[in-house]
C-alpha cells in the first residue's frame with residue numbers, strides 16, 4: 001500500500017500525518033508513504049529527518065493577508081492544483097489522506113478528480129472551511145471530537161481521535177519518570193505562544209517562595225526565545241528553567257512533567273490525554289471560530305484540565321492555580337486519570353486500517369498496479 005499524506009504547515013496538522021506514516025510503514029516492508037507539503041511549513045524540516053519522501057506544492061493562505069496577499073494566493077491556487085496532478089500521476093498512491101494545512105486542499109481535490117480514494121483527518125472540534133468543503137467529496141472523514149461530526153456527512157465520519165506519534169506512546173504505558181522537583185512543561189503549540197509566554201513570566205513574580213521546589217521546561221517559539229530567556233534570568237529563575245525554542249523530544253518532556261501549561265491545539269490535547277497529563281489550558285484567542293476553546297472544553301468537562309481565556313488570565317491568577325495544583329497531588333492524580341480516559345492510543349492504527357480498506361476496495365487486494373500502464377491521464381498532467 002502506498003499512502004500519500006497531504007498537508008502540514010504546523011505541528012498540529014503534520015504530526016498526526018507522521019503518526020499515520022509510522023503505522024503504515026511498520027505494518028509491512030512493502031508499504032510506502034509520501035508527504036506533500038509546502039516549503040515554508042514545518043514538514044520541510046521534519047519529514048526528511050523522519051526519513052519519508054516529501055514533495056512540495058506552492059500554496060498559501062487566503063485569509064487576513066490583505067488585497068495583494070489574497071491576489072497572490074488566488075493566482076497560486078491553479079498552479080498548486082496542476083502541481084498536485086503531476087505529483088499524483090508520478091507517485092501513484094493507493095490512497096490520499098489530507099491532514100489540513102495549505103497543501104491539503106489542492107492535493108485532495110486533485111486526487112478525487114483522478115479517482116484515487118481520499119480521506120481527511122480533522123483534528124479540531126470545529127473544522128476549517130477547506131475541510132468542510134473536502135468533507136463533501138472524500139470517502140472518509142476522521143474526526144477527534146463529537147462537535148466536528150455535525151459539519152460532515154454522517155455516513156463518512158469515523159470518530160477515532162487524533163493519531164499520536166509512536167514515541168509518545170511510551171507515556172501511555174509508563175507513568176512519570178522519577179524526579180525530585182515539581183516539573184512544569186510549558187509550550188504554546190508547535191510555534192510557541194507569546195501571550196502564554198508573557199503570562200508565565202508575570203506569574204514568576206508570585207512564585208519566588210516555591211522557586212526551589214520547581215523545575216520548568218518552557219518552549220517559547222522562535223520569536224520569543226531571547227526575551228523569555230532574559231525574563232527568567234531577570235526574575236532569578238534562570239537556574240530552575242530550561243528555556244528552548246522547540247522541543248524535539250516531546251515524549252521525554254511529557255514524561256517528566258507533573259503539570260502541563262499550554263494552548264489548546266487539538267494534537268497537543270490528544271497527546272495530553274494519551275500521556276495522561278493534568279493541564280492548565282490557555283486557548284489561542286484568535287483561532288478560527290475560537291476552535292481551541294471548544295477543543296479545550298472537552299478536557300475541562302471531563303475533569304482532565306483547567307482552562308483560562310488569555311484575556312481573563314493574569315500572572316497572579318496563573319501563579320495561584322499553579323501553586324494550588326502543586327500542593328494538591330490528589331487533584332493532579334485525579335486530573336491525570338480523567339485525561340487518560342479520553343486518550344485514543346489506537347487512532348493511528350484505526351486510520352491505517354481504513355486506508356487498507358480503501359485501497360482494497362479501489363484497487364483490489366494487491367493494491368494499485370504501479371506499472372506504466374496504470375498511469376491515468378489527468379488534466380494538466382504530462383503523464
Ligand SMILES: CC(=O)N[C@H]1[C@@H](OP(=O)(O)OP(=O)(O)OC[C@H]2O[C@@H](n3ccc(=O)[nH]c3=O)[C@H](O)[C@@H]2O)O[C@H](CO)[C@@H](O)[C@@H]1O
Pocket residue numbers: 010011012013015100123124187188189190191219245246247248250263264265266267268269271284287288291292295
Ligand atoms: C494557531 C492555530 O490555529 N493553531 C492550530 C494548529 O496548532 P499547532 O500546530 O500549534 O498544533 P497543536 O497544538 O495541536 O500540536 C502541536 C504539536 O507540536 C508538537 N510540539 C510542540 C512544541 C514543541 O516544542 N515540539 C513539538 O513537537 C506537539 O507535541 C504537538 O504534536 O493546529 C492544531 C491542529 O489542527 C489546531 O488545533 C490549532 O488551533
